[in-house]
Each structure stands twice: as structure tokens, then as C-alpha cells.
Amino acid sequence: xxxxxxSIPRLxxxxxGGLRPYTITILWAYPGIENAPFAYQALMERLESGDTxxxxxxxxxxxxxxxxxxxxxxxxxxxxxxEKIFFLDAYSSLINAKSEERFSVKNSRDPKEITKTLDNVFxxxxxxxxxxxYDSLSTMIDHCGDNSIDELREWKEIFKEKNATGIFLFxxxxxxxxxxxxxxxxxxxxxxxxxxxxxxxxxxFFIVSKVNWDGKTKKGISVPFKIAAPGGVKxxxxxxxxxxxxNSGKSSFVHSASTRAVSVDRVGTTIALDHGHVDxxxxxVDLFGTPGQERFDPILELLGGESLGVIAMVDSTNPxxxxxxxxxLEKSKSVGLPVVIAANKADLEGAMSPDxxxxxxxxxxxxxxxxxxxxxxxxVKEGEPAKLKEEQVHEVLDAxxxxxx
Ligand SMILES: Nc1nc2c(ncn2[C@@H]2O[C@H](COP(=O)(O)OP(=O)(O)OP(=O)(O)O)[C@@H](O)[C@H]2O)c(=O)[nH]1
Ligand SMILES: [Mg+2]
Numbered sequence: 001x002x003x004x005x006x007s008i009p010r011l012x013x014x015x016x017g018g019l020r021p022y023t024i025t026i027l028w029a030y031p032g033i034e035n036a037p038f039a040y041q042a043l044m045e046r047l048e049s050g051d052t053x054x055x056x057x058x059x060x061x062x063x064x065x066x067x068x069x070x071x072x073x074x075x076x077x078x079x080x081x082x083e084k085i086f087f088l089d090a091y092s093s094l095i096n097a098k099s100e101e102r103f104s105v106k107n108s109r110d111p112k113e114i115t116k117t118l119d120n121v122f123x124x125x126x127x128x129x130x131x132x133x134y135d136s137l138s139t140m141i142d143h144c145g146d147n148s149i150d151e152l153r154e155w156k157e158i159f160k161e162k163n164a165t166g167i168f169l170f171x172x173x174x175x176x177x178x179x180x181x182x183x184x185x186x187x188x189x190x191x192x193x194x195x196x197x198x199x200x201x202x203x204x205f206f207i208v209s210k211v212n213w214d215g216k217t218k219k220g221i222s223v224p225f226k227i228a229a230p231g232g233v234k235x236x237x238x239x240x241x242x243x244x245x246x247n248s249g250k251s252s253f254v255h256s257a258s259t260r261a262v263s264v265d266r267v268g269t270t271i272a273l274d275h276g277h278v279d280x281x282x283x284x285v286d287l288f289g290t291p292g293q294e295r296f297d298p299i300l301e302l303l304g305g306e307s308l309g310v311i312a313m314v315d316s317t318n319p320x321x322x323x324x325x326x327x328x329l330e331k332s333k334s335v336g337l338p339v340v341i342a343a344n345k346a347d348l349e350g351a352m353s354p355d356x357x358x359x360x361x362x363x364x365x366x367x368x369x370x371x372x373x374x375x376x377x378x379x380v381k382e383g384e385p386a387k388l389k390e391e392q393v394h395e396v397l398d399a400x401x402x403x404x405x
Pocket of ligand 2: 274291
């Protein structure tokens, strides 16, 4: 069976490669959370992969959709010119405006007319696969009544006939339980977008709560996300702690991994903290590096709070650093969090191998130990952070991200 990737980080893994043909996936958002960027990101991915797209806009003007997509740093203009994306305007008539689009419905309150127009658009889409985005089911229910969602069965038949797949936006306002259940039954997959409030921070996350093909719907697996403009949907990890012995290379790691970073250092040693922002592999992550010297230990607990994972730096040439990092994990109250050991200075003579480090620290096999080395030894300056090899830094990040979500 073919799969159609969405390029939304982590989601394709849950869907086992992506969307399936002739299916309906609902982006099921709770009030206050935007689901459209998820659809835009999937739309861009499908267009770039050669699919055609039909965007049924019922809750805003097609020009507003286009502007929003631009806002995230993407452009559908070339695809529009090449007839790879078609808007089906089901909005203008709701506000008594004249549609500017080639395809529109005269009575947006009549789902049958939407079905007929959709069928017409398919005369122009060509033989390949088409992604249909419906924006939105909530607007349809509000304006066309509860029974309008029965029309989804018709649309699925059309999808089968025309080789198409649907992404449907839905916001769960106060609807009757019966409608919600019906939607759950008709759809093939559901991605819930939820939020939790923590003091002032509002954290948003998605959960794949249904998938009727060979994907994963593990209960309780929620992926925190944030919408970046430009950039789109990013898995968002607000805090990863980078800790380890004095001089082990924490500042070097934070600087090498980050797109932007600052350190509070004095003569080459960190006295307060390192902070870096990482934008990598669809993840948006903030790294917090601790100082290494023991005289700063009182602030470790403060820095450790609310971390979602830890990168524990050890200096491969210094056995003392293996003992010290364990103490630091305890002091920062990070024991039990997902952790990856970065074995730094692997380029230097006398560096211990990961196996030796594992044995000396008596670490279980599930904790990864990854060697990191300075990119260019001639550029390593005493007392200054070194630039570490990018692929090794990425290996550390990948290993930790895999443990967190
Ligand atoms: N040869 C080599 N030197 C490195 C490597 N990584 C870091 N260094 C050097 O090791 C020293 C310490 O690195 P930092 O990144 O400042 O270490 P730190 O853990 O932040 O140190 P504190 O903040 O003082 O605890 C610097 O002089 C770096 O240039 C490496 O992979 N190889
Ligand atoms: Mg430092």
C-alpha cells in the first residue's frame, strides 16, 4: 500500500510512513489550538513530491490561506500557476461575496453541492495522487447541520475513484456527543492537538489517537509541538540539561549544537550557565549548560528543574569526570530522566573507549554513549569552547530525541 508522507516531525513515524490512499485523517484540535499549520505543512510536502492538491476552504478566503502559508515560509504560487493546487471556494457564499476562484459553490450550506463541485475539480487533477484538504469540518457542521458529516462517506467513495486522500480540519467546540462519535467512526486516522497549562506556559502537543492502518497509537505518547514562522510544525522541547565535570566540554557542545548560543563565562570557565537554541531535524530545543566547577554546585538544582532530558558530558581522557558527572546528575535532580552520555575529547591520546566508559560508570546498555570530537584540533584554543564535529553532535541529539518522544 502506498504511503504519503506529511513531513510533520514524528507524525509520519506514528502513521508508519504517512497517510494511506482513500482515507480521511482528522486534525482534531481543542479550542485555542491551531491545526491549519499541520495541514499546510502536509500540503507543501505533497506538492513537492508531485501530488496535486485540492483545498476546500469553507472557513476563510482562499487568499487568507495563501497568505498564511507564505507566513510559514512556503509558497504555493508556482503550484497554482502549474495547476497543481486548486481551491474549492465554499466560503465566499457564506459571507455573500462573489468568489474569485475558478471553482466555488453557490450555496455553501448544501454539502451535496460541495460534493458535486469536488467531483468537477477532479476532472482537472490528472491521473496522479491528490491530497484533499477540508477546512473545516467544524464550519460545515455549524452551517450545514449535524447530518452534513454523512457526506464524508460520499467523499471517501470519490477518493477511491480518483486516487485521493483527505486531511480534514476539525475543532472540537461544544458538539453533541453523537456527532463526535460519528466523526471518530467515519475517519481512518485522528491526530489530536491538545494543550496543558503549566503556570503561565501553555504547552501544546499532538497524539495519534486512531489509525486504522499499521501505524502506532500508543496511549500516552504525546508529542509536544510549537508552530514556528517561518518553519511550520516543530517538535518542541523547552529544556534539555547539558551537565558534566569541569572542563569536559559542555560549553563546546552547547555552542556546536546551537543555531544561537550565549555563555556566561569568566576566563574560560562557565560561571552561570550556557544557553543555546537548537533547530534541527524538525525539533526546536533549548539547551541549558551548567557550570562544571564544584563551587557552583548550589545552582545545579535550580538549573536542572523541569528538564525533559539530559546530555551528560564526560571528558574521555579524565576518569575523574566519570564519577563527577554522576554526582552532578544527582545534584541537578536529573536521575531517571532520559539521558545520553557524550564522550568528549575522543580525539586526544589516552581517550577511553565507550566500552571502557560504560564499564567504569556501570551503565546499563540502554543508555547510549556517543563519542564527540573537536572538528579541527589546530583550532582548539585553551579556555575557549571548541567546535565539535556536526555529525557527532547530531548523533547525540538524535539519540536523546528518540528517548524523549
Ligand atoms: N581536543 C579537544 N578539546 C576539546 C574538545 N571539546 C572541548 N575541548 C576543549 O576543552 C576545554 C573545555 O571546554 P568547554 O567546552 O569550555 O568545557 P566546559 O565543560 O564548558 O567547562 P566548564 O564550564 O569550565 O566546566 C576547551 O579548551 C575546549 O576547547 C574536544 O573534543 N577535543
Ligand atoms: Mg562551560
